[in-house]
Structures are given as structure tokens and as C-alpha cells.
Amino acid sequence: MRPFAYFERLSQAFHDYPSLSKILVVSTISGGGLIVYSEANPSYSNNGVETKTRKRKVVLLGTGWAGASFLKTLNNSSYEVQVISPRNYFAFTPLLPSVTCGTVEARSVVEPIRNIARKNVEMSFLEAECFKIDPGSKKVYCRSKQGVNSKGKKEFDVDYDYLVIATGAQSNTFNIPGVEENCHFLKEVEDAQRIRSTVIDSFEKASLPGLNEQERKRMLHFVVVGGGPTGVEFASELHDFVNEDLVKLYPKAKNLVQITLLEAADHILTMFDKRITEFAEEKFTRDGIDVKLGSMVVKVNDKEISAKTKAGEVSTIPYGMIVWSTGIGTRPVIKDFMKQIGQGNRRALATDEWLRVEGCDNIYALGDCATINQRKVMEDIAAIFKKADKENSGTLTMKEFHEVMSDICDRYPQVELYLKSKGMHGITDLLKQAQAENGSNKSVELDIEELKSALCQVDSQVKLLPATGQVAAQQGTYLAKCFDRMEVCEKNPEGPIRIRGEGRHRFRPFRYRHLGQFAPLGGEQTAAQLPGDWVSIGHSSQWLWYSVYASKQVSWRTRVLVVSDWMRRFIFGRDSSRI
């Protein structure tokens, strides 16, 4: 039927060899100009040997960064994966601000979740929302948006052997009155689409007759609440959209448009280097974006937003559209589950360093709905001493300590972070320093008090991981690799020694590697903060941004679409049709 078997085979080859996707495509869509072709020699690894026993059922809740990278990595046919999510696709969320203004199309940033799982893993998908997790009966209860069967029943339950919770978070309104009803959020693809049509609507409304100047100005006043990366990127995208594209079509609106950014803290982009913050604030001022720092929103109604300055003054601003992007809150299903397992007073599910939910069996949580409860060194200090002191002499020799050192660094990553922050090269420096401080100069042995005093500061380095796609994706990949090698590692554990038990942990704990962060600032300029606090701002970072975001796409399809969207924008500008 379809005469393009060649293309299909090519597309298949791309799918089978994810490593191909490391190459950045620039001109794949050109007529016939496909640049890469590779003979298909399937070479799946053999660890997924089919067993005769019943497959273990993994239920995965959520198809965001964490869920998708789990699915993309899992490569063991002894599992049967049941994915449950209200969205049957993965969305590349860092491009959502671009979708709000049509720089990139919504469909270019989504990929059907069924395409993401590997071929040798039996995967099925249910488009439904989980509303209750019951760890006792090992069931999750779900609800479909539509009537399911002839009786209109919408609810059903699903059993699991392993449960992976990756439902993400929701926007946090801080219970400020009127926010829920009057503001746009920017978490989902649909949000971005709604914002896009609301922007166009505002321009069309302001073009209608029978309005005075003040009313038109109100309609074209766009307020962004929250000076984090998303809010800042949306504000600059909107500024570019208005100035590069919309003023051509709505010339009368040019002097009426106003973009205001409200931030409760003293600066925007506080998670970035000071240089980036300064550059961004200056650029926004030059661009005419009104940045109001130290402004705390207190109330929103259908036409006005009220904000309080630090001095306590409340000012009320008329607006046409508000985009609310201030942080994340807990989803009801997670709140309910936390209550059940005695974590009711937390913001997110607490897991151990292997992403297992504390107090539950075979339940894992990752991404924005979870936080890792890193074990403190000082809580375990007696056990650590005991474990290291093999001779039971009551003192540790340096040699004894060195033997367990790598296990301790594995188990307590804060130790390494602390050493790094102090500019020390090894644990020996730390011990020596402690001994020197204690006035002791035995260079050979140390007792438990000396060990305590050496390590008492390291736990200050325990930090919560940021709620970003990068963390979620690394967690998903990590967990899938653990699942892949569950049986192998059961027999040959490869983790650090158990401090409070016997033997070793099956796996090494999850370790986050920060690869840097971008803050696009509009006008083809981006700020980039890369590992080692390397800061780059300007047009070159914009090109780095393009390359990284193109290469990070989850499929060749979205990669080609995103790149061609960017080119389309360069050539033809953004579309302003209200669909």
C-alpha cells in the first residue's frame, strides 16, 4: 500500500539504534536528502531471555520525563509493563514556552508513549488517571475520562508486582484566592495551546470597535507571575512573538502591549549565577518588560491582579492574561498515598537512595512527585565506625578506614561533595584536619569521637534535587537499569556494603549528574550555566540551546519536527491564526 518502504526501514533503523540520535539533524526534511542510512542488523542484548514463569507486572504511573525515560531504557523481557496515565504521549516540556507562541508546534514536542517502549518489553497502556494507590492489596485504582463500558462505569483497578510512581506534580497556587479560576498554568501541552489562543484572542479583542484606550491597554497587558526559568522564558518568547510577528499584523496594538513579570524574591532566575540574573534583568528592562521584584501576589479577580511589595503596599493592576508559574504542588493521589503510609506532612513522597518509597515494598517513586531522603552520616556514625573497625579494637587505623572509604562515599554522596566544597583531595585531608583541630597528632589511629568530629559537617551538603526534567529523566534511566539487572544483582550485588546489616546493597544508589541549565532570554539570546559554573550568555548559547534541545528529543520524528519548526519560524515567522 505504501510505496515508501525505504523510509519506513530507515525510520525503524533510527528507532532500533538510539545511539544514532546523538547526531544532530539539520537538514533531514529536505526532499530526499536524508543523510544517514544504516543496514539493519538487529543486535539486541541477550539479558532479556524469556522465562517460562509468569512475567512480573510493573505498573508505571505517569508518562512524563521520569516515566518515559524508564520505558525507553527498560530492556528486559521478563517484565510486563502496564503504563497508566491520562496522557497517551510524552511531552518535551522544556519547549512548552516555545509552544505558547508558536515558535514550535504542540505536535512537534509530543511522542506517543507506545512508540517509546522497547520492542522486546511487553508494554500496554491505559489512558486513565490513578486516583488511589493501595499498597496493602497491591492495587491501583484508576478512572477514565470517558464512560468505559455500557453501564457507564469509569473506574477500574489494576494489580501490580512492582509499582513505579512518576505522576509528577501540579502547579502550586499557594491557595491565593482567584488564581485557580483566572490564571493560565504552563505544565501541560494543552496549557500551552490555551495560552497561545488566549494571546491571539487578546489582540483580536483589542481590535474590536467600541473600546477606549484604557480598555485596549488592559486587554493587551500580559502578566507573568514567577521569575523562574519557565516564567522568564515565556515572558521573552511572548515579547519576541509580539515584536517580531504580531505588530506586523496588528500595527495599532504596538504601543498598547505591556508585559509585566512579578517575582516575590529580590531577583529573577535566582537558581542561576548572579551574572545571568543581572544580564536577564537588564535585557528585560531594555526590551520594555516590566520586572517587578519583591512583589507577592495576594489576590486575583477576573480583571485585576493585586500584589504586595515587601514594604506592605498593595497595588492593583488590570490585566488581560496571567500566566502563573511559581512552583510545584502535590497531586491529590500522592497526598492521599502519603497519608496512608505516614508521610502526611510532607510535600513529596520520601524515597531512599534507591528510589524505593520509604515504608513500602516494591513501590518506587521518581521525578517531581518524590524526593530522596538521603541518609545522614551522623545518624550512622556508630555503625560506620563498627563496620570499619574490623579488629574491634575501638580505634580505626587509616588502613582500615581506607578499606571502607569507597563504600562510604557511594552510600553517602555528601562526603564527596563536602570534600570538594572544602577543596580537599581525599578523606585523609579531612581526618588530618579533624585531628589537628582536636590537638591530637597521632597520625595512625582515630577513635569514634575523632571520626565524628571529622564528619560532623558533611551532612550539611545534603540537598534536595531540583524539580527538573533532567533529574526525573536520570532517575527513570537509573531505575530501569536496576530493573533490568534485578536478578543478576540479587546474586552478585554491586552496591556499597550495608552499614547496618550484612553483605552489600544490590545496586549503587542513584547519583544525580547536573549537566547544566539554560535560560532563553529572547532575541536569539540564551543564558547557559554549565557544569563547573561555566557561564555563557548570548547568541552562541542560543545555538548551543538549539543543538542540545534537538539532540535530547525522544524520537527522530520529534527531532525533525522541532528543527523544521525552528526553520519555519526563521523563514516565515510565527503563525497567528486562532486555532
Place this chain on the structure above:
Amino acid sequence: MRPFAYFERLSQAFHDYPSLSKILVVSTISGGGLIVYSEANPSYSNNGVETKTRKRKVVLLGTGWAGASFLKTLNNSSYEVQVISPRNYFAFTPLLPSVTCGTVEARSVVEPIRNIARKNVEMSFLEAECFKIDPGSKKVYCRSKQGVNSKGKKEFDVDYDYLVIATGAQSNTFNIPGVEENCHFLKEVEDAQRIRSTVIDSFEKASLPGLNEQERKRMLHFVVVGGGPTGVEFASELHDFVNEDLVKLYPKAKNLVQITLLEAADHILTMFDKRITEFAEEKFTRDGIDVKLGSMVVKVNDKEISAKTKAGEVSTIPYGMIVWSTGIGTRPVIKDFMKQIGQGNRRALATDEWLRVEGCDNIYALGDCATINQRKVMEDIAAIFKKADKENSGTLTMKEFHEVMSDICDRYPQVELYLKSKGMHGITDLLKQAQAENGSNKSVELDIEELKSALCQVDSQVKLLPATGQVAAQQGTYLAKCFDRMEVCEKNPEGPIRIRGEGRHRFRPFRYRHLGQFAPLGGEQTAAQLPGDWVSIGHSSQWLWYSVYASKQVSWRTRVLVVSDWMRRFIFGRDSSRI
């Protein structure tokens, strides 16, 4: 700000020189591989010389084929054009069936209406729906979807000097109960988007647990009502979408999907050549699309559709989704206007051959909301005779008749159609035949009775124009050209002589030139019926279809997008994310 001035200039050049768009783009999106470049030497024609007097205000209702081609052609700066439509874009409707299944994206077939008007015509747009036309006060009354001013007023009125009505038609439900509430239509871009997500929804719903086979089958039963080009194209697009893309992702659904096409007549595609109808019916049977001919829908509820056969048997079929595509009905605003001007019992606005609404001054109607009331020869036969008989002799010589012949053919196009249908080469043949039939053999002169008898059959050739985009577009172009030369032709009329008055008509009447019609049948096969009843079916017609539809795009942007969508579909298939 934007470092791509080259691209912008190029894009501008495309816009300024519409003739460039005659070239079919195949590989424009490739990285830097733009193939055409032309130095920009604006060369606007000089007929739009600015006058000191007040500009005449043309109000155009609608932004469909008729409205957009009017705007695209109008090139006279002495008009001020006010466009009013609920949609701020023009949609390339022949691709809507492709949008329903994601073969082409919705945004690729729309172009902002503000981009379509020529630069030297002052044009403004109001996003609102006209709900009343008042020819007495020369006003139209409009309603915006949103609250306009602070008092929440949504209505306003607009004055006109000339009114061009191009609001199109709406789907016709024939008042069959349940159709409005339960069926999808396929007139607007939003309809196509809704159909797309409903199709995906059906597959997701049928994948949920707790359903029996029968319920799943019902959910995956897609019913198309109406065997016209739109219904047939949608059915075949859906068939391809299911078989090429969806069964890969939903393998269990393969044997549950059913597509049924209900047609009240004895065949589908009745407006096409019999060979095409037969081919289409056979292909659908092969593809497993159930074509039920002679089935008249009598009732629809939320789960079942009832149809009556010609024999009177009523059968009830459970369905998952219905697409209703049976014909067009009148919009309420047009119905109301027709009542006002005494055309209350008609389906569409009657206009004369110059597209002027009968009984109104300075009001024009074109596209699906209007029909041309072609003046009959027999109604004017006495006047024709009188006009031709310059000597007032009571008889016409052939010479006298020949002198007015071209005017008569201009004024009454049915004469030429009749001659063509009879295989005659000129009017002389007709007259001779009439004289022979009357037993008269004077070859030199004829009286009024002989003229009557010669022309009595020609009015049978008067046919309503089909409600297609092709007709609407030609009418829009025609009317804009008339507006462009209004003043010139006032002084130097170029139309035929007035049969019932003195002098000449200002313009030649509108004449439709049928350029052919396509019926895509799926599986990369299309049926094409071109002028001269040239019929072509198969893969080659599909490529002709691609070329024609690409070249007919209203802008370079949509052309590039549509072509790249087609390529994307070949390479990656259609996307099934439910957004």
C-alpha cells in the same frame, strides 16, 4: 534582533510576487537549501492611485474561499476593506479530511487573513460574527465571542458602502433527530481537530479493561454519512490511518475496527464519472469499508444510528463515532436577510450574473451562501428580437443577428453550453435547424416565432454551480477585479449590451471555468476528473493531486508546511498523541 534578514526578504519577495507561487516547492525546508531567490523590485500596478476623497468602505463578511480570493485579488487603494469573520484565518478546506487523521497538521492549512490582503489596500479585520444585515441603514450588526468592553457588551454595528457577503454555508442535518447532538461535522478546522482526537479517544477507550468484545467493537465502529467527495475522502483517510499507523500501536484493535459509509443514493461520488464511482466502490469493498447504498438515516442516539433502506426496512447500528457530511444548509444570518428582501423561500441568496444580490443596492453575495439566478433567454426573447432588429422590420436578417450574437452569448452562457451539447459550431447551425424543423427554408431572415423555436431549448442548460471552493474562489477573484475597475468600467463599460435597457453592462458577467475535481481514495490512489471528461485513477493522479494542492496553497508558508507534512507522514507515519 533576528539575524535572518535574508530569509525575511525572501519571504517578502514570495509575498510580493504571487506569480512565484506557480512553482511547486519540493525541498524548501532543507537546511539552507532554498531554491528560489529574486531581487525585490516592487512593481505595483498604478491603478490604485490615492484619491483625496473619502475611501469607499467595503465590508466583507467571511474569510473562506470566496472572501480570501476577493482579498487576495483586490488591488485598488481607493477602497477601505473591513473584514468581519469569526475566524481570523483562511483555511484550505480541501485538506480538512487529511487534518482529521494527521496526514496534514491543522496549522499547515491555515493562513492569517491579515497576511492575505495586498499591501496597498487598507484592510482591517474584526473577529466577530455578523448576525444581522440591514440593507436599509447600510449597516451590519456583529457579535464578538468575548465580552468587548468593560460593560461586557458584545455587540456592535458597522457601516458599509459596499457589502460583500461570503459567509458560506453550514452542515445540513435535514432536521433528523439526534444528528446535531451526536455527530461530527467537517466544515471547520476545529471540526477536523475534534474528529482527530475522537478517533484516538476511541482507540484508547477500547483499550481499557472491563469491556467485552461487543463493546470494544462498538467503540471502534466509525460511521460516515454521505458518499460525496468529503465523506469518501474521510473514510479512506481513516482507513489508511487505522491500517498504516494505529494497528501498529494498538495491535489488539486490528480485528475490531469497522468503517461504514452510509449513502442515501444508489452510488457514492455521483457527481463524478461512472468509472470513478465504480472504481471507488470496488476499492472500498476490497479495503473492508462497508458501503451501504440507499441507506437513509432516520435517527441517531448517543450509541446507535438508525437507517432505512429503500425497501423501508429500518436497521439500527451501534457506533463509536459518526461523521456527518451530507450537504450544506443556510446560515441563520442569511436566512434572516433573505426574509427581509423577499427571498424567504430559497436555500441560498439569489444574485444576478454580476453577483449582485437581487433587489438590493451595493450588496454582493458569493460562494456557498449564494446562487446565481441566470436570466433565461425565453424571458427576454422579445427584447432580444427587438434589440437585434435594428431596422425594426419585424424580421431578423442573419447579419443583424450575428451582430448581437457575441453579446447574447456573453449575457446568456447557456446558449454556448447548448450549442456544445448538440455538437454545433455556431448559432447559424441552430437557426438553420429551427428553420428546417419549421419547414421554412428562407435562409436569409427569421421572425420572432422562428427565433423562439430556435432558442426554446437553450435554457435547459442553466445549471446551478456546485457548492465548491473552486466556484467560490473564482467568484471572489471575479468580484475583486470588478471592484478594481469599477471607475474605469463606469466610463468605458466592457460588458454585453443591455437587452432591456440602453447602453452596455459595466462588466462581463461571471463565468465559471471548471478545472476538474479530485476524489482521493486512500492507499496513495486518487481519482481525478479533469475538463473534457478526462478521467484518471491511481497513483499518478495522487501525484497530480499533491502537485495541484501544493500549488493552490494561499501562501508560501502553508505550501512549505503542507509539503513537509506529507514528507513527514511518508517517513514517520501519522502521530497518534491525543492533543
